[in-house]
Amino acid sequence: MTITTTITALGHKGEGVAEIDDRKVFVPLALPGEEVDIAVEGDRGTLLALRQESAQRIKPFCPHFGACGGCQLQHMDRPSYExxxxxxxxxxxxxxxxxxxxxxxxxxSGDGRRRATLHARREGAGYMRLRSHQVYDIDACPILVPALRRAPDITRAVMQAVGEADVSFTATLSGLDVAIRTEKKQARADRVAPLAARFGLARLSLNGEMVLQAQPPIVAMGRAQVxxxxxxxxxxxxxxxxxxxxxxxxxxxxxxxxxxxxxxxxxxxxxxxxxxxxxxxxxxxxxxxxxxxxxxxxxxxxxxxxxxxxxxxxxxxxxxxxxxxxxxxxxxxxxxxxxxxxxxxxxxxxxxxxxxxxxxxxxxxxxxxxxxxxxxxxxxxxxxxxxxxxxxxxxxx
The missing domain is CATH 3.40.50.150 (Vaccinia Virus protein VP39)
Incomplete structure (x- = not known):
């Protein structure tokens, strides 16, 4: 069902809320005060068109916003966001x-997030799509620290080595710490081991077990190094x-x-x-x-x-x-x-x-x-x- 309605509020998940037939419908990417065309299925709405934009709306800084589900609020101005x-x-x-x-x-936010988990799937490497269990393929993520710029490339290489997996990254003082998780019981460490040298990783692990460590991943905490x-x-x-x-x-x-x-x-x-x-x-x-x-x-x-x-x-x-x-x-x-x-x-x-x-x-x-x-x-x-x-x-x- 497609209808035209007005967004009256913002839910705690960052979705616009529309009141339709005495029930709430949640619409991602919509802001309060906006008149919108939406497709409705149960309590979910999909934004089809903006008839009247909110004064709070700004241009997202990432070209993937709206398809990638990693961020929900790039379309809000700073006062509304805070x-x-x-x-x-x-x-x-x-x-x-x-x-x-x-x-x-x-x-x-600092220089960006030093930790991230990307998903390796047949459709690509990245975060889950908005409201989906499918992965949205990305070439870069602007909210990560520069040291993680190759995270999508590493995730794709993991897919080629062991198939579908979740790949967690941590940027440390001594290099990248990469931890691979896969449901494949026969996933072999020797298939992913070459990635450590190829991408210059500090440490590489597979399903909680270390594969290779060039040097310990270290972070500073006050006067100590952990x-x-x-x-x-x-x-x-x-x-x-x-x-x-x-x-x-x-x-x-x-x-x-x-x-x-x-x-x-x-x-x-x-x-x-x-x-x-x-x-x-x-x-x-x-x-x-x-x-x-x-x-x-x-x-x-x-x-x-x-x-x-x-x-x-x-x-x-x-x-x-x-x-x-x-x-x-x-x-x-x-x-x-x-x-x-x-x-x-x-x-x-x-x-x-x-x-x-x-x-x-x-x-x-x-x-x-x-x-x-x-x-x-x-x-x-x-x-x-x-x-x-x-x-x-x-x-x-």
Whole structure:
């Protein structure tokens, strides 16, 4: 069914919302106030033509925008873009009973994303098409750091070597770290091994196992240098890591005893340890080992007691929290079990970094309900042109 309608709002996935026959229809690439022709199927609309454009609309900077599904917001002007992303943080908090505003919006795009996953399929190499499981073939991606300019070429070479796969890239100080994932059980390491020399890779892995390593992939974290384990978490942009680390360091202040929970490879713990001993915990055993090694070889770093522990199933109890401050940086699922223990503790300061606004709001409500006051709510925009946003906030008793 094809109809003409007006877009009345923007959904949390960046899609225009049209009210048709008392139901909402979601239309990618459309903006509030626009009169559009759309094809409707259920609650989905496909933009066919713009009859009247919004004043918010701008020309996308990438020629692939609209077909490639990697970005959703390149057609929005800057004020509208920041307002939309700010609302992504504030709205879930409102529904959780917390009325507050983002105090700062930090553009953390920096030189571009240092991490990306491209898909190798018969139709090409790139990201998934908009609303599709088919890959949109790209020649370049302007939101990536220059070091990843050959990522599409490497992905195509992977397709030729082992067939369909997902290829994850990380740009490090010592070169590219490339991790291949494939469903093909007979995928052979010797088929992809020549790619390491061909593209000058620092490390190449296949389904979690190292194929070749010319040199360890290294990233700097304060005074320390960390050798990245295969598959460990790292912030998408260096600018975001620096912005979040500066926020965490300032919020912790002069606290003498600090715990960094969900610490990963240590972007906060290693910097905090420049001033005081730090306890760090995460379920990622390889990440904990990398953090411990980085601490041992770094100069000007105090003691970091790094422990592998599943904080979802086995959170630190209120009796194991003899700290003045705790830093949390959980994955998208949030830190529900650990936050419940923090709520029962006497810890003065909790600094929370989050990548999911809904689980952040849930966990923030638990802390606020137990007597903490939330302050300095910050939105850190490292996944630019997408509907993802990083969050940081401070909670004090």
């Amino acid at each position: 307002a939309f992303k700010t609302a992504l943080v504030e709205t879930p908090l409102h529904f959780a009973g917390i009325e507050t505003k983002v105090s700062r919006f930090i553009d953390a 050798e990245l384990p295969i598959g460990s978490f790292l912030q998408a942009t260096e600018a975001a890591e620096l912005a979040l680390a500066e926020y965490v360091t300032a919020a912790v202040g002069k606290a003498k005893t600090v715990a960094d929970l969900f610490c990963g490879v240590g972007p906060f713990a290693l910097r905090l340890a420049e001033q005081r001993p730090v306890f760090a915990a995460d379920s990622d055993k390889a990440g904990i080992a990398a953090l411990d090694k980085a601490r041992r070889f770094a100069k000007g770093i105090r003691e970091v007691s790094a422990k592998a522990r599943d904080l979802f199933r086995d959170p630190l109890t209120q009796f194991e929290l003899p700290f003045e401050a705790v830093v949390l940086d959980p994955p998208r699922a949030g830190a529900e079990a650990q936050v419940r223990e923090l709520a029962k503790s006497k810890i003065k300061t909790v600094v929370m970094v989050a990548c999911d606004a809904r689980t952040f709001a849930r966990d923030a409500a638990t802390l606020v309900g137990s007597g903490y006051a939330m302050s300095d709510l910050v939105a850190v925009d490292q996944f630019t042109q997408s509907t993802h946003i990083e969050i940081a906030a401070t909670f004090r008793r």
